[in-house]
Amino acid sequence: MSRKDEPFFVGYLPLPAGLKGFTLFISLAVFVLFFGAGLLIGATQDAPEDTGFRFDFGRQTVTGVVELTPYPILRVTEGNDRIAPGKTMMLTAAGKSGVDMRAMGLEGQLAQISGIVLERGTIDMMQLRGGRNGISPVEGNAPAMEIEPLGRWKLAGEICDGKCLYGAMRPGRGLAHKACANLCITGDVPPVFVSTQPVEGQEFMLITGPEATRMPQEAYDFVGQFVTLEGDIERRGDLLVLQIDPATIALVDE
């Protein structure tokens, strides 16, 4: 067959008869390849059960005492049928942003929060509605809230953003996960530490810096990687708060 007689594909003309088999084969091969790759990639991802946004609960509204760790949390004093008093809710906003600015003036005060619950096991976070619909002060005297120190610990695990590990996503791995988590933490979503094994019954704990400061700059480089670190732990309601010592963070040896 001379080159003159070879079928030639032109997008706006009918498909030449000699290319139909080839086109069908390539189309099927590409479909099978990408379908298989999708299945393979999906099957290798972590998929914890009973996690995620609980849109099925509907919008939840509870009242409690705001504490700034400095990341804002709410110690629930008046709950509802889903959220019991004594629960501690971490707070976040939609997307990769936190509620620090909105909670700033409410430390130690009673406030009402409203939003959608994210949960993983026994831990909960609430994604607040916008503006004062999400968090607003409530009249009344805030009761004193107990903070129980649990001593200094050495832990192994991962530093991540709270939203990812509280069920907004399947927790990922690798560089994309690290970049995603760093964006969340930069946007004031509270950082969390997931421990290899439970500490006082909890595998997840809110991270702060030493002396109740924000997560230290050094820790950003270790986000999404498996590390060992030391820090002081305290219990606030059913939430553990880990004040990490940045000088002790080290990658887990391979």
Place this chain on the structure above:
Amino acid sequence: MNTAEFLLMVVKWWGAIGALVALVFLTVGMDRIDEDADGAYVFRPLLIPGILLIWPLVLWRWYCLAFETDHWAHRYKPRRHNHRIFAYVMPIAIVLVIAAGLSVRQQWPAHIAPEQLSAPEASQ
């Protein structure tokens, strides 16, 4: 400013400059360098995402075409010459990068148990 904040700032500025380039190029520049685009507007918003990403290339090509510093045929020559090389190198590189990434991936240290270094009283 930490590394993550710096990267985020760079991306924001890159996008902002790209948006400015897109605005000027799609409203003023395109008509001057491509007579086929004269009077055609519906497709222009489709170019915005691409311009946001590769606005330096857009500016360079805009300059070349506006000042007639290149010959149209030269545009295609280098890429055609390198097609075969890239056709082999790119899929091999992608597989190698993925394999390298997976080979250095950490394993979840499930064997390391939490250890209490000091009791609450001592730490307070």
